[in-house]
Amino acid sequence: MAQEPEPVAKKSRAPSMHDVARLAGVSHQTVSRVINDLPNIREETKQRVLDSMEQLQYRPNRAARALVTSRSRTIGILTASRTNYGPAASIQAIEDAANAAGYAVTTASISGYESTAIVRAIDRLLDQAIEGLVVIAPQRRVFDTLAGMSLRLPIVTLQSTGTDGDKSLSVDQILGARLATRHLIELGHRYIYHLAGPQDWIEAEARMTGFLDEMSDQDMPTTAPILGDWTAEFGYFAGRELLRMRDFTAIFAANDQMALGLMHAIRDGGLEVPRDISIVGFDDIPDAAHFWPPLTTVRQDFAELGRRCMALLLGGLEAGEEYAGSILPTLIERGSSAAPQTR
Incomplete structure (x- = not known):
């Protein structure tokens, strides 16, 4: 009599960051911060997260990629809008320049301007092991939130105030x-x-x-x-x-x-x-x-903005040249303006 084949065991689901958070009794964002070695985390909380990762044998995606390449070669973009022409054109220009330099781009949009929404969007980018961050979110509260996060990666902000010195570039x-x-x-x-x-x-x-x-x-x-x-x-x-x-x-x-x-x-x-x-x-x-x-x-000139943005980021990533500062705009004269009529 033929022996019945043994049932094939179902492949168990790999542990996720949410599993680590549940076991450690913390939020998903806290786990992300521990993985990315961000400051302002209590030592006992950090150890609890690390112990939970070890118990579950959880390996972050970025660590898995690092086994092969040691680099994610990914740039993150934080944006408040993809619909307005300026931000959309900036994103496209940065994607073109990044692709030419061999980098992928991932984008996170802010859903609301509360500090918690901004932090969540940045955490989503950090989960993907970005090597640099571009901020195209020209609201002051975004920059205030960023200043309080002490992120440990190259950041370029697209704004018009010039307050970030060599980390900021913009069209004037x-x-x-x-x-x-x-x-x-x-x-x-x-x-x-x-x-x-x-x-x-x-x-x-x-x-x-x-x-x-x-x-x-x-x-x-x-x-x-x-x-x-x-x-x-x-x-x-x-x-x-x-x-x-x-x-x-x-x-x-x-x-x-x-x-x-x-x-x-x-x-x-x-x-x-x-x-x-x-x-x-x-x-x-x-x-x-x-x-x-x-x-x-x-x-x-959004193409030049994208080129300078990547050059500025790569200056931190690969010791390339830097292009901080402002890009000069130009006036395009067409038919909607003329001398006023004499009254």
């Missing part, structure tokens, strides 16, 4: 705003409004500062900037409200989407751009040249 947003404002003044406009971006965005604040500085230096009358939200919808709403007053001949919008909404509102109001009102935007999104009329705007 203040200069870009001054170029836009100066262009309108040189055309002969005296009454110029600024449709700004949202509060707490470093780029919005920098562009507002550039506008106000240029208006002051040129001794132009200035009204308080209008705080927007980057969307064409808000640009349209603001335009309809501003047309009730008509005490201006030009508007500098802090991004191209809001400029598009303004142009729509002006047309709906029975007026024309630039015959009645000149408009200047910021970013030079791919569609800007195809607005009607084509939009005068400030162009940012």
Whole structure:
């Protein structure tokens, strides 16, 4: 009689970080911090996590990769938005530069701006053994949270204040705003409004500062900037409200989407751009040249931003050259700006 084959034993599931956290009685984030050797962890908590890892024979993914390569060759990007053109273009530029240098890129988006959400997003990146971090989240609370984490890896921040010295690079947003404002003044406009971006965005604040500085230096009358939200919808709403007053001949919008909404509102109001009102935007999104009329705007060189970002990171990773500082923007003159009509 043929012997019955023995049943094949089911392969047991490999232990996970959550299993370690459960056994040690700590959070998933605490386990991640121990694995990444981050500071500010009580010694007894750290030992409890290490003991649980040993008991479960848990090996982090990054350790498994290190057995083969000793390197993850992965760069992390922390971002607050993938939908706005500026952050999306920055991410693409960094991915292109990283791929050319033989690095992979992983991205974590912040869901909300609370400190706990920011820490969770960074922990997700650390779980993937990133060798460097790029921060494209231009809200002050993000940088405040980062400053308190004491991360032990190369970090490059894309911001406009220059407060991080050799770890920070950006397009000079203040200069870009001054170029836009100066262009309108040189055309002969005296009454110029600024449709700004949202509060707490470093780029919005920098562009507002550039506008106000240029208006002051040129001794132009200035009204308080209008705080927007980057969307064409808000640009349209603001335009309809501003047309009730008509005490201006030009508007500098802090991004191209809001400029598009303004142009729509002006047309709906029975007026024309630039015959009645000149408009200047910021970013030079791919569609800007195809607005009607084509939009005068400030162009940012995102490809160069990505190249410098990787060069700055690799300066810490592989002793390469460094490219900190600001990239100079350029004004692209098109059909949405002209000299004001004589009244």
